[in-house]
Amino acid sequence: MLNNPIVRALITVFKWFPVVFISAVVIWSYYAFVVQLCVLEIKSECEKAMYLIFYHFFFVMFAWSYYQCLFTNAARIPDRFHLPPEQVAQIDSALSIRNYDSAKTLLESFGRNLPVYTRGFNGGTVFFHIRYCEKCKAIKPDRAHHCSVCERCIVKMDHHWINNCVCFNNYKFFILFLAYAMLYCLYISLTDLQYFIKFWKDQLTEGSAKFHILFLFFISTMFMISLCTLFSYHIYLTLTNRTTIESYRPPVFSGGPDKNGWSLGGWANFTEIFGDRKLLWFLPIFSGKGDGSGYPSNSARNTLPVTADPQTDIEALSSPSLKSNGHGHSFPIRVAEEDRDDLLRRSQWSEEGAGDENPVVNFSYASSSLRIENERRPHNSLF
């Protein structure tokens, strides 16, 4: 049914409906504020000029961020994570006859040189298993997920939003969009407030302007409150270095699930997304660090490659020269005594995610059974 061109056209139209709706509200707010409030209602030329100058600043920044969110292509996983056709054929052949050991060996062989540290989820004992996307024929980089709407793996996927994935290369734009949209609404609410009060005192000029002023206040205040909640949540995620997906299902490292596994401290987490150049923090221009396929972690137990041999791993943890791999740089790692103990002690943990229409195959290092990773994630949400 999804292959039917009419159905696909209808889905495309439906996907763009939120964009059209938000754009219509913004265009109306522009008309109501600029024409009805500033031009027709405000009598003071000075007040009118000040209102319009600041309004257009917020409007431009908001529209720019919104555009960048919608039309920045979601980051693809780098080519080096894609398996060559001959290896894909071998894996498909092995899977077709349920020879999972062979498929697992092929994947581990290919993934040995990749900076992959997180494991997939399953419901039983887990030692090491590599995350492989059967649809993209690729090993999934840390924090990457397959988006069923975009129909491909997305680097550091946060969630699917309207017609695009919010991910590694546009997450900053998304936060700025929330911030400027919130400020835009706040500005309209505050400037419109005195005229809103005049409406109830029946002191406004007769005509349609008074109703635009009334609804302008209601709608901007309503949006401002909901945007404030969402913006606060994403600032919290930024400062803790979590994606929306990771906030309810922590990444799994060699030592087990660790919701703070990518957190390097509030400031470092912030600059990982916003970069070090302060001027660029406020502009919807990419300024983050790395290419999205590798991330430094805060703990030695989180930096054992997914394909590494368990015995070698334990020895490697003792090495003072151990480095984490992220952003193309080497990062010194704390090798804490408790990290080593925890690695040796923790051999199993429970599944925390369940239910998904988009299964991804995982190959357990310790078990020859084929496991299906259930990746639960939000998509198609308005924000």
Ligand SMILES: [Zn+2]
């Ligand atoms: Zn994929």
Ligand SMILES: [Zn+2]
């Ligand atoms: Zn998507």
